[in-house]
Amino acid sequence: MTAQRRTTPTAPQASHAAPHSPPTLPVIIRVQIAIRLFMIQSAWNYELLLGNGVGFCIEPALRRLPGGKGGVAYREALARESQYFNAHPYLAAVAVGALARAELDGAQPARIERFRTALCGPLGSVGDRLVWAGWLPFCSLLALAAYGLGAGPVAVLLLFLGLYNAGHVGLRAWGLSVGWRNGMRVASALAVPVLREGPAHLARAAALVAGIALPLALGRAIGPGRAVLGGVVLIVALMGTLAARLPAWLQGWRLALGVLAIWIAYSLATYTVVR
Amino acid sequence: MPDLHLVSLTAVGAVLGLDAVSFPQAMLSRPIVASTIGGAMVGDPVAGLLAGAALELVALETLPVGASRYPEWGSASIVGGALLGSYGETAPGGLSVTLFAAIATAWIGGWTMVQMRGLNGLMARRFRVAINAGSSTAVVGLQFAGLLADLLRGGLLTLTALLVFEPLMHATLGVWGASPRYSRAVSIGVAASVASGAVWKLFRGTAGARWYLLCGLALGLVVMTFL
Numbered sequence: 432m433t434a435q436r437r438t439t440p441t442a443p444q445a446s447h448a449a450p451h452s453p454p455t456l457p458v459i460i461r462v463q464i465a466i467r468l469f470m471i472q473s474a475w476n477y478e479l480l481l482g483n484g485v486g487f488c489i490e491p492a493l494r495r496l497p498g499g500k501g502g503v504a505y506r507e508a509l510a511r512e513s514q515y516f517n518a519h520p521y522l523a524a525v526a527v528g529a530l531a532r533a534e535l536d537g538a539q540p541a542r543i544e545r546f547r548t549a550l551c552g553p554l555g556s557v558g559d560r561l562v563w564a565g566w567l568p569f570c571s572l573l574a575l576a577a578y579g580l581g582a583g584p585v586a587v588l589l590l591f592l593g594l595y596n597a598g599h600v601g602l603r604a605w606g607l608s609v610g611w612r613n614g615m616r617v618a619s620a621l622a623v624p625v626l627r628e629g630p631a632h633l634a635r636a637a638a639l640v641a642g643i644a645l646p647l648a649l650g651r652a653i654g655p656g657r658a659v660l661g662g663v664v665l666i667v668a669l670m671g672t673l674a675a676r677l678p679a680w681l682q683g684w685r686l687a688l689g690v691l692a693i694w695i696a697y698s699l700a701t702y703t704v705v706r
Numbered sequence: 707m708p709d710l711h712l713v714s715l716t717a718v719g720a721v722l723g724l725d726a727v728s729f730p731q732a733m734l735s736r737p738i739v740a741s742t743i744g745g746a747m748v749g750d751p752v753a754g755l756l757a758g759a760a761l762e763l764v765a766l767e768t769l770p771v772g773a774s775r776y777p778e779w780g781s782a783s784i785v786g787g788a789l790l791g792s793y794g795e796t797a798p799g800g801l802s803v804t805l806f807a808a809i810a811t812a813w814i815g816g817w818t819m820v821q822m823r824g825l826n827g828l829m830a831r832r833f834r835v836a837i838n839a840g841s842s843t844a845v846v847g848l849q850f851a852g853l854l855a856d857l858l859r860g861g862l863l864t865l866t867a868l869l870v871f872e873p874l875m876h877a878t879l880g881v882w883g884a885s886p887r888y889s890r891a892v893s894i895g896v897a898a899s900v901a902s903g904a905v906w907k908l909f910r911g912t913a914g915a916r917w918y919l920l921c922g923l924a925l926g927l928v929v930m931t932f933l
Contacts, residue, residue, distance in 0.1 A: 433884070455878045456842040469729055469730035469731070470728065470729045470849060470853060471732075471854040472727050472728055472731070473717070473728040473729055473849050473850070473853040473856065473864060474826050474829075474830065474848045474849045474851070474852035474853075475727060475728075475823060475826060475852070476823050476826035476827035476829075476830050476852075477773065477823055477824070477827050478827045478828055479827075479831055480773070481850050483830060483837065483849060484846055484849065486837075486845045487845050487846060487848075487849040490772040490845060491843055500842065501842075504870070505798065505840065505842075506839060506840025506841070507840055508840070509840040509841075509842060510837065510838050510839060510840035513837050513840075513845050513887060514795060520731060521731075542842050559769075559771050563769040563770060563771050564769060566768060567733070567769070568905075568908060570733075571738065571762055571765075571766060572766075572905075573734065574738050574762070575738070575751075575759060575762060575763070576926075578738070578755065578759045579818060579926075579930075579933075580929075580933070581933070583752070583823060584742045584745075584751040584754065584755045585745065585751075585753060586740075586825075587738060587741055587742070587755060590740055591736070591738060591739060592731070592732070592734070593731065595732075596732050596734050597731070598902075599731070599732065599733070601898060617879075627788075631912050631913070634908070634909050634912035634915050635849050635909075635912060635914055635915050635918045637779070637908075637909065637916075638905070638909040638912070638915040638916070638918040638919040638922065639918040639919065639921060639922040640922060641805060641905040641909070641919060641922060642918070642919045642920065642921060642922020642923035642925065642926055643837070643922040643923075643924065643929070644922075645763075645901060645902055645905070645923070645926060646923065646926040646927050646929075646930040647926050647929060647930055647933070648759055648763065648898070649895075649898045649930075650933060651759075651931040652756055652759050652760055652890075652897075653889055653891055653894045653895075654756075654795070655890055656887045656888065656889075656890040656891030656894065658887065659887065659888070659891050660891075662897075663891050663894070663895045664927075666778065666895055666899070667895055667898045667899050667902055668902065669851060669898050670895070670896075670899035670902075670903075671901075671902025671903045671905075671906065672902075672903070672906075673899075673903070674899055674900055674902065674903025675770070675902075675904075675907050675910075676905040677903065682767060682768070682815075683764070683767045683899070683900035683903050683904060684764050684765075684767060684768065684777060684809055684812070684900060685813075686900070687764055687805070687809060687896045687897065687899075688809045688810060688813070690892075690896050691802055691805055691806040691809070691892075691893065691896060692806060694802055694884070694889070694892050694893075695799075695802055695803060695806060696877065697801070698799055698882050698883045698884035698889065699878065699881055699882075699883065700883070701883030701884055702881045702882060702883030703881075703883070704875045704883075705883055
């Protein structure tokens with residue numbers, strides 16, 4: 432049955448306008464895939480990682496395979512696409528688009544599996560550097576700078592959520608589109624300057640904003656403690672230098688929890704002594 | 707805390723816990739957002755924003771990278787914002803206890819996420835044969851089961867944290883002995899120390915980034931003195 436499908440050069444329901452132009456995918460299916468992409472990590476686990484999520488996202492497109500939903504081609508493709516997969520959740524859209532195209536184009540299963548494996552590394556590392564280590568801290572620090580400059584709750588939230596999600600949703604939409612358009616030739620499309628040089632530019636911009644945001648946020652948040660602001664800035668500089676040298680297992684938030692617990696205990700002890 | 711607040715905070719905590727990983731990762735779960743929402747829900751968004759800014763400084767250190775284990779800030783920040791919002795940002799010791807409660811909740815939240823991922827793995831093993839046979843019911847069912855489990859996890863975590871920390875905060879603030887001024891300075895100082903260490907670790911590997919950081923720092927300190 433599989434061989435029969437593979438002899439068909441194009442999937443019957445995915446019409447090709449020209450040899451090199453992408454087949455069309457109905458808007459409703461694109462929308463279904465796009466919505467499902469936001470849920471790609473809901474069944475994340477240490478065995479399949481994103482694997483089941485990729486199958487879940489591609490599933491609407493697979494219904495267009497010969498035999499339709501529940502057909503042999505559909506079931507084989509869904510099983511293949513639901514195996515182990517790892518990538519950044521936003522850039523996984525590239526893989527979903529490309530793999531959906533490969534399946535509907537009738538590519539050989541072995542080639543699809545090799546291609547799928549090859550996509551994991553780049554989509555994971557580029558996404559982590561671009562989003563988690565670049566875009567997210569940049570937006571977060573910009574929101575902290577706005578807070579430090581006196582912005583109110585609504586302004587801070589709108590700035591952070593608006594800016595972050597413009598990049599977030601844009602990246603997912605671009606990923607799905609470029610993946611579908613290029614199919615198994617998507618590697619060349621991933622060499623765009625934004626993905627190659629974007630993380631470094633973002634890191635520099637975020638570093639600049641960090642320098643501005645930290646003292647400003649500290650200055651506003653300290654409130655009545657402003658009289659001791661100079662001392663606090665010096666202590667923060669010293670403690671920050673030490674925090675940067677902490678071993679990986681002793682993360683700063685653990686240390687913060689410990690210091691706060693000691694401070695609370697000290698305050699309670701002070702009350703008892705004064706009484 | 708009134709029951710109505712408890713119910714609504716639990717519901718929103720569940721949704722924001724879901725946002726952290728499962729759906730839609732729009733960063734509604736970031737402390738600066740979630741805590742402000744928590745504060746607003748109890749009538750004091752400005753206090754929520756203060757707690758959120760302090761927690762955001764701490765959260766800068768933890769990046770939600772793949773399989774790494776990190777605190778879950780969404781539900782924890784709702785709790786933090788609601789606690790400080792209930793007592794007001796000027797309550798002596800309020801920020802210290804709020805930060806302690808929120809970071810402890812985030813820590814436990816991170817542990818619950820690991821357990822939930824284990825549960826997802828267990829379900830994936832159970833459905834293994836069906837998934838390998840290309841059953842859409844198994845693939846889609848596993849995905850929605852994970853979504854529901856995460857929603858319940860976030861809700862339970864928020865409710866438990868509120869039930870534990872609200873009376874604890876009430877009792878602690880009633881016998882707070884340290885100076886309010888120093889309490890606030892210590893709390894913010896600790897958060898900013900974590901943030902400055904995180905920023906250095908995050909950007910030191912990028913060519914030229916440390917100069918951008920120093921330029922920004924000079925500019926920030928100048929502006930701070932005039933504000």
